[in-house]
Amino acid sequence: MPIDRMNRGFAAAVLLASLVALSGCSSTIADMTMPADAPAREKDAGGYLPVHDLPPDRADPTIKPADQAKIEQELIAARARQASTAAQSGK
Secondary structure (H helix, E strand, O other): OHHHHHHHHHHHHHHHHHHHHHHOHHHHHHOOOOOOOOOOOOOOOOOOOOOOOOOOOOOOOOOOHHHHHHHHHHHHHHHHHHHHHHHHHOO
């Protein structure tokens, strides 16, 4: 059993060392030269997203009221069918 523990410890140490070695590459990969057709990177990479900039309200509703009423009626009918099916199978 002690050999298994030593092998696990050795494997964990190798894995940890490789992760530490590879983590140093992330900053150099980000600074590599980009192709000519790639979009330019923003200078302020650590900035926050503009969460308060909302798009303008729509001038017309996305679903017409008649279509919305039709969809609601179809959903009500589907719910009633499911309830009756559940009631029949749950006897």
